[in-house]
Amino acid sequence: MSRIATVFDELRRQNRKALIPFITAGDPEPGMMVPLMHELVKAGADIIELGVPFSDPMADGPTIQRSSERALKHHVGLKDVLAMVMAFRQSDPITPVVLMGYANPIEAMGYGAFAMRAKECGIDGVLTVDYPPEESAEWVEFLRSQQIDAIFLLSPTTPQARIEEVAKMASGYVYYVSLKGVTGSFNLDLSDVANKLALLRSAISIPIGVGFGIRDGATAKAVAELADAVVVGSRIIEEIENSPQAEVLTNVHGLVKTLRNAINEARTK
Amino acid sequence: MNVYDFPDKYGHFGPYGGVFVAETLISALDELRRQYEHFRNDASFQAEFAYELKHYVGRPSPIYHAKRWSAHLGGAQILLKREDLNHTGAHKINNAIGQALLARRMGKSRVIAETGAGQHGVASATVAARYGMECVVYMGSVDVERQAANVYRMKLLGATVIPVESGSKTLKDALNEAMRDWVTNVEDTFYIIGTVAGPHPYPMMVRDFQAIIGREAIGQMQEEYGRQPDVLIACVGGGSNAIGLFYPYLDSSIRMIGVEAAGRGIETGEHAATLTTGRPGVLHGNRTYLIQDENGQIIETHSISAGLDYPGVGPEHAWLKDSNRAEYVGITDDQALEAFHALCHYEGIIPALESSHALAYAAQLAPQLATDQLLLVNLSGRGDKDMGTVAQASDIAL
Numbered sequence: 001m002s003r004i005a006t007v008f009d010e011l012r013r014q015n016r017k018a019l020i021p022f023i024t025a026g027d028p029e030p031g032m033m034v035p036l037m038h039e040l041v042k043a044g045a046d047i048i049e050l051g052v053p054f055s056d057p058m059a060d061g062p063t064i065q066r067s068s069e070r071a072l073k074h075h076v077g078l079k080d081v082l083a084m085v086m087a088f089r090q091s092d093p094i095t096p097v098v099l100m101g102y103a104n105p106i107e108a109m110g111y112g113a114f115a116m117r118a119k120e121c122g123i124d125g126v127l128t129v130d131y132p133p134e135e136s137a138e139w140v141e142f143l144r145s146q147q148i149d150a151i152f153l154l155s156p157t158t159p160q161a162r163i164e165e166v167a168k169m170a171s172g173y174v175y176y177v178s179l180k181g182v183t184g185s186f187n188l189d190l191s192d193v194a195n196k197l198a199l200l201r202s203a204i205s206i207p208i209g210v211g212f213g214i215r216d217g218a219t220a221k222a223v224a225e226l227a228d229a230v231v232v233g234s235r236i237i238e239e240i241e242n243s244p245q246a247e248v249l250t251n252v253h254g255l256v257k258t259l260r261n262a263i264n265e266a267r268t269k
Numbered sequence: 270m271n272v273y274d275f276p277d278k279y280g281h282f283g284p285y286g287g288v289f290v291a292e293t294l295i296s297a298l299d300e301l302r303r304q305y306e307h308f309r310n311d312a313s314f315q316a317e318f319a320y321e322l323k324h325y326v327g328r329p330s331p332i333y334h335a336k337r338w339s340a341h342l343g344g345a346q347i348l349l350k351r352e353d354l355n356h357t358g359a360h361k362i363n364n365a366i367g368q369a370l371l372a373r374r375m376g377k378s379r380v381i382a383e384t385g386a387g388q389h390g391v392a393s394a395t396v397a398a399r400y401g402m403e404c405v406v407y408m409g410s411v412d413v414e415r416q417a418a419n420v421y422r423m424k425l426l427g428a429t430v431i432p433v434e435s436g437s438k439t440l441k442d443a444l445n446e447a448m449r450d451w452v453t454n455v456e457d458t459f460y461i462i463g464t465v466a467g468p469h470p471y472p473m474m475v476r477d478f479q480a481i482i483g484r485e486a487i488g489q490m491q492e493e494y495g496r497q498p499d500v501l502i503a504c505v506g507g508g509s510n511a512i513g514l515f516y517p518y519l520d521s522s523i524r525m526i527g528v529e530a531a532g533r534g535i536e537t538g539e540h541a542a543t544l545t546t547g548r549p550g551v552l553h554g555n556r557t558y559l560i561q562d563e564n565g566q567i568i569e570t571h572s573i574s575a576g577l578d579y580p581g582v583g584p585e586h587a588w589l590k591d592s593n594r595a596e597y598v599g600i601t602d603d604q605a606l607e608a609f610h611a612l613c614h615y616e617g618i619i620p621a622l623e624s625s626h627a628l629a630y631a632a633q634l635a636p637q638l639a640t641d642q643l644l645l646v647n648l649s650g651r652g653d654k655d656m657g658t659v660a661q662a663s664d665i666a667l
């Protein structure tokens with residue numbers, strides 16, 4: 001069984017929900033990434049989403065844009081991100097790592113070369129923001145050939161027929177973007193999430209994560225009562241951005257711990 | 270003869286084009302595609318578009334025989350399709366009107382646009398004023414500074430200009446920011462993209478709105494010269510003025526040449542010659558040639574003309590290149606400036622710096638051809654907006 005499926009299986013047995021923090025590879029600086037990833041796990045992360053920096057992060061708000069720019073100042077490319085994950089894997093063979101980013105760095109490396117290298121480095125899933133299912137048939141084949149999960153986004157505006165299409169291609173988990181707009185926005189609507197998740201569940205059998213707009217323990221807890229996983233990105237990146245370098249690990253640990261505890265309090269059936 | 274019928278229903282031109290956007294934009298693009306498919310074949314929409322082009326833009330734009338310049342060059346005859354005479358001074362208005370009419374029929378009260386040089390921003394601000402819509406224009410902060418006059422024009426027309434501080438702070442970043450606005454305000458907002466780029470249906474839709482250029486040319490050439498030109502030449506930034514001229518001619522065997530900005534010279538790396546030097550990739554919603562580094566990061570480009578300063582190119586041009594239906598060449602800043610001055614001198618026409626790239630290539634080609642050959646050059650815009658840049662290049666302070 002894949003690392004992602006194992007994690008969700010285990011959580012289900014314990015009646016708990018997954019916490020998935022998102023950070024950008026290379027932010028605040030490349031040398032800190034492996035320690036930061038380990039710190040996320042220590043603080044209670046179940047899966048790590050690692051952003052691949054890109055020059056044109058079209059779907060991201062200012063916070064993640066800035067983190068991408070900080071990483072690019074250090075010239076962090078897809079090759080470097082893969083190497084970071086390989087280094088992380090030396091001492092953590094268990095925690096799943098999902099790459100999240102844009103198509104072009106993958107296009108530049110080539111589907112085949114990327115999938116092979118990603119497997120070698122211990123990548124478990126890939127979410128490419130600008131590969132919607134219509135353009136993904138070949139891409140998903142390459143990932144499957146290396147037993148890597150193709151993670152897809154669903155949004156409040158995704159119609160039911162399309163949800164069923166995504167269900168056929170997706171594996172690992174799907175990621176429900178809980179608001180209209182870019183990452184880091186503030187207008188999460190919980191009742192909308194509840195309604196939409198019910199519809200999603202009717203078509204999708206794999207776990208459903210919810211993200212975009214989750215900024216505190218209370219929201220994380222509320223979302224955990226509805227979804228299988230809670231994804232938190234911009235809020236963690238703000239913590240990195242606002243912390244002196246020497247305090248990044250401690251401060252991020254504290255924040256993720258708070259989110260973890262809140263999620264653990266969620267009432268789940 | 271093969272009938273050219275790209276794109277396919279997914280917006281693909283061979284391996285290029287498509288819809289490469291985040292899930293959050295898919296339903297808006299589906300809706301746009303459906304509405305455009307409908308109005309594309311709607312007689313009253315087309316009639317209103319034609320009326321606006323005639324009475325508001327001043328079409329048809331004439332074809333002018335640049336006799337003195339042709340005689341000076343000593344070869345083929347250079348004919349100019351005078352898009353510079355359009356209201357607002359460039360071909361951009363054709364597309365802005367088409368999209369604004371569609372926006373109105375879709376019940377959108379707010380339009381947004383990206384702009385580099387400011388020409389498309391001005392065109393969008395103009396149509397928003399004309400139809401009583403709110404208009405927000407995203408413009409890289411670097412461009413805001415170097416195109417101050419156009420920023421003021423947009424403001425006079427009632428638009429809000431938002432300087433974009435992310436990335437390289439130029440056109441590509443303005444496009445990113447406009448996309449972010451659209452995804453956030455999709456209910457009441459229509460995104461007017463200024464060139465044949467972006468996700469399907471934009472490259473097709475912008476092409477269709479600009480194709481008036483080539484359709485007029487076919488009629489005018491037949492009427493005035495009794496035949497069609499031997500070569501078509503147009504500058505290529507995103508490629509909308511070029512495809513506007515080329516598209517109605519695609520089923521013929523007439524030679525077509527797109528002219529990209531070679532900036533300070535291809536060898537310097539400071540250029541915007543995407544089709545000449547780029548590799549296929551995915552940016553701004555479509556697959557096309559891109560100027561990028563080995564990691565797939567998009568590289569900043571350079572051209573003396575802000576309108577050509579873009580690291581991508583419309584996917585249909587990528588396909589026309591690969592299929593050898595069109596040729597793509599580069600012209601440097603200096604060559605474009607020389608052609609700019611030549612047209613001022615011999616014809617009393619001040620061309621846009623973008624268009625000057627097409628003129629410069631015509632000036633290279635004409636002397637190699639017989640005097641009875643006809644080169645039709647798309648004079649995509651006028652040079653009023655470029656006074657500061659040209660003066661500066663001659664070390665003159667205005």
Ligand SMILES: Cc1ncc(COP(=O)(O)O)c(C=O)c1O
Binds near residue numbers: 359361388624651
């Ligand atoms: C006069 C003029 N010509 C050409 C262009 C380049 O755009 P496109 O390649 O889409 O025609 C611009 C863009 O601003 C322009 O203002």
